[in-house]
Amino acid sequence: MLSGIKKYKYPYLFILPFFLLFLVFQLIPLVWTILMSFTRWNGIGLPVPIGTGNYQLILRDSMFWESFNNTVIYWITAVILILCSAMILALLITSSGNGIKSVFSTVAFLPNVCAAIAMGLIFRLLFDHNVGLINEIIVFFGGTPQPWLTSTRLSKIPVIVLNVWRNSPWYMMIVYSGLLTINPDYYDAAKVDGAGPLRRFLSITLPGLSNIMFFCFITLTVDSWKLFNEPYILPGPGTSNTSLFQYMYETGFTIFKLGYASAIGCILMTILLVISVIQFAARKRQGEL
Amino acid sequence: MNNRKKAGRAVLYFSMFCIAVISVFPIVWMCIISVKDPTESISGFNSLAVLKPTVDNYIRLCNQIPIGKNFFNSVFSTFFGTVTTVYFCALAGFAFAKYRFPGRDFLFYFVIATMLIPPEVGAIPQFIIMRKIHLINSLWSLVIPRIATAVGIFYMRQYILEVPDELLEASRIDGCRDFSIFNRIILPVIKPALASWASLSVVARWNDFFWPMLFLRKADKYTLMVSISLLPVSDGLSTPWPVILAGTTIVIIPIVLIYIIFQRLQKQGIMVGAVKG
Numbered sequence: 001m002l003s004g005i006k007k008y009k010y011p012y013l014f015i016l017p018f019f020l021l022f023l024v025f026q027l028i029p030l031v032w033t034i035l036m037s038f039t040r041w042n043g044i045g046l047p048v049p050i051g052t053g054n055y056q057l058i059l060r061d062s063m064f065w066e067s068f069n070n071t072v073i074y075w076i077t078a079v080i081l082i083l084c085s086a087m088i089l090a091l092l093i094t095s096s097g098n099g100i101k102s103v104f105s106t107v108a109f110l111p112n113v114c115a116a117i118a119m120g121l122i123f124r125l126l127f128d129h130n131v132g133l134i135n136e137i138i139v140f141f142g143g144t145p146q147p148w149l150t151s152t153r154l155s156k157i158p159v160i161v162l163n164v165w166r167n168s169p170w171y172m173m174i175v176y177s178g179l180l181t182i183n184p185d186y187y188d189a190a191k192v193d194g195a196g197p198l199r200r201f202l203s204i205t206l207p208g209l210s211n212i213m214f215f216c217f218i219t220l221t222v223d224s225w226k227l228f229n230e231p232y233i234l235p236g237p238g239t240s241n242t243s244l245f246q247y248m249y250e251t252g253f254t255i256f257k258l259g260y261a262s263a264i265g266c267i268l269m270t271i272l273l274v275i276s277v278i279q280f281a282a283r284k285r286q287g288e289l
Numbered sequence: 290m291n292n293r294k295k296a297g298r299a300v301l302y303f304s305m306f307c308i309a310v311i312s313v314f315p316i317v318w319m320c321i322i323s324v325k326d327p328t329e330s331i332s333g334f335n336s337l338a339v340l341k342p343t344v345d346n347y348i349r350l351c352n353q354i355p356i357g358k359n360f361f362n363s364v365f366s367t368f369f370g371t372v373t374t375v376y377f378c379a380l381a382g383f384a385f386a387k388y389r390f391p392g393r394d395f396l397f398y399f400v401i402a403t404m405l406i407p408p409e410v411g412a413i414p415q416f417i418i419m420r421k422i423h424l425i426n427s428l429w430s431l432v433i434p435r436i437a438t439a440v441g442i443f444y445m446r447q448y449i450l451e452v453p454d455e456l457l458e459a460s461r462i463d464g465c466r467d468f469s470i471f472n473r474i475i476l477p478v479i480k481p482a483l484a485s486w487a488s489l490s491v492v493a494r495w496n497d498f499f500w501p502m503l504f505l506r507k508a509d510k511y512t513l514m515v516s517i518s519l520l521p522v523s524d525g526l527s528t529p530w531p532v533i534l535a536g537t538t539i540v541i542i543p544i545v546l547i548y549i550i551f552q553r554l555q556k557q558g559i560m561v562g563a564v565k566g
Contacts (some may be wrong), residue, residue: 008386008388008390008391010467010468011388011390011393012382012384012386012390014380014383014388014471015381015384015385015396015442016383016435016437017380017381017436018377018400018437018438019375019396020435021433021435021437022403024418024434025408025415025418025433025434026403026406026408026411028411028414028418029408029410029411029412029413029414029418030406030410030411032411032413032414032417033410033411033413033414036413036414044327070325076321089308090359092301092304092305092308095301095440096302098307099404100302100305104305104308106549106552107312107549108308108309108312110312110313110548111312111315112492112549113492113496113544113545114315114496114541114544114545115315115495115496115498115514115540115541115544116496116498117496117498117514117517117518117540118514118517118537118540118541119315119536119537121517121520121522121533121535121536121537122315122318122319122537125322125331125534126315126318129469130332131331131332131333133318133333133334133337134334134335135333136332136333136334136353140334143557150504161326165311165315169312176554185554199361201299218405219404222404222405222407225407226407226409226410228409228498228499229498229499233518246410248412249412252412253413253416253503258413261413261415262413265412265413266410267411268410269406269410272405272406272407273405273406274403276405284353284546287526
């Protein structure tokens with residue numbers, strides 16, 4: 001047994017940093033969050049156990065439900081808009097000539113290297129009601145200026161635009177790498193059989209990308225539910241743009257209801273787990289995994 | 290048919306042009322406004338022209354926030370964060386790709402599964418832990434938790450799997466031990482993967498906002514991102530927009546330049562590998 005450990009000393013040593021850090025900075029905090037969610041604590045003194053009290057309060061908390069709805073909107077719009085634009089961008093790259101290809105992919109990827117916080121400030125000026133360029137363009141084409149960030153009706157649009165603008169290029173690269181793995185012979189065969197571009201896209205490209213799309217869906221889901229920077233830097237009136245994770249941060253670190261914030265964290269965790277489990281189960285049923 | 294093909298090309302290049310404009314415009318627009326004189330109008334279409342370029346906005350920015358210190362903090366945490374994560378992710382990826390040990394597959398799937406729960410969910414206990422180990426207001430609080438990340442390990446493993454086993458066998462016969470095999474044989478061979486993982490990490494670390502905001506609580510310990518986010522912003526013209534956009538320019542332009550340099554290096558790196566291989 002001792003010789004066994006000695007024999008495998010190096011590989012275990014090499015993967016040790018990850019597991020050590022995972023334990024200290026992820027697993028312990030997660031378990032701690034779960035335990036803390038059953039207490040009332042403001043950071044001073046000892047936590048007071050209150051059972052499921054926090055969860056009962058959350059169910060009746062209108063702020064929680066508003067930020068929950070906002071996050072669902074961010075999630076759905078992100079999945080639909082980002083996946084569609086990433087697909088279009090990736091198809092544009094594949095159908096362009098070699099010289100333009102590398103220039104275009106470099107330029108199109110630029111939004112992804114720009115910080116959400118910095119771009120958010122720029123978008124605030126861009127979407128400003130009185131002096132913003134967007135409204136000026138709308139007026140130029142004969143429309144009426146819109147109160148983008150000051151009305152509850154429209155205030156999520158700048159957040160969604162920023163999110164799509166910044167994240168589409170990332171998924172563009174992933175979809176593009178998936179497109180490269182599809183055997184070009186399939187397309188040639190389909191052309192010989194007389195299939196049009198749309199038909200080829202639906203019958204060859206989409207099925208060929210199903211694994212990549214699944215991966216994109218999962219990462220987009222996790223990223224959308226922990227969305228923080230965009231709504232933080234582009235706040236609408238009141239809480240109309242607050243995301244769930246932002247609400248957790250604010251209850252935890254500005255009003256120090258640590259138990260309550262932990263309960264929000266636990267709900268967030270549960271939602272993510274449930275979505276993942278459903279997805280993996282669906283994939284398994286299709287026999288894709 | 291030929292005309293149709295030409296029309297198709299035209300539509301293709303026109304849409305590529307539009308996308309390029311959408312991608313680049315906000316960045317260029319920001320740079321333009323950041324060098325505008327405070328007396329010039331920045332409303333609507335007026336924002337597109339500069340009559341007298343000036344660096345006044347940058348000077349005013351320097352008077353408002355300790356920009357030099359903040360810049361150094363950003364560079365420091367980005368540099369050490371990237372170097373450590375590239376090395377340790379490659380090390381773990383190497384173990385998963387090239388060693389056979391009990392529990393390997395289980396542990397690897399476990400690493401992958403950890404990606405489903407974002408560490409942000411446990412932000413409150415993480416803050417308490419950081420305070421216990423006296424890393425609040427220390428830049429190492431941004432480096433240490435992400436020395437080895439699941440995504441990085443996954444990425445490196447995929448790449449190292451492609452390295453031929455014969456190379457490792459040969460070096461083992463030559464008397465290389467495990468660590469020196471990794472440092473002397475693996476690292477040079479996987480340079481392109483290291484470069485692309487490094488470029489992703491540099492961007493992520495530089496743009497990181499949530500963790501610095503959480504762990505750094507003093508103005509001269511802030512990273513650039515935190516400092517910029519705290520500049521006073523309200524609606525309309527009461528906000529000193531040119532100054533704020535000078536701040537965002539300082540945040541965005543360095544990373545755009547680094548990204549373009551990395552792109553060039555990577556292309557050359559792949560070329561070199563192809564010639565040698």
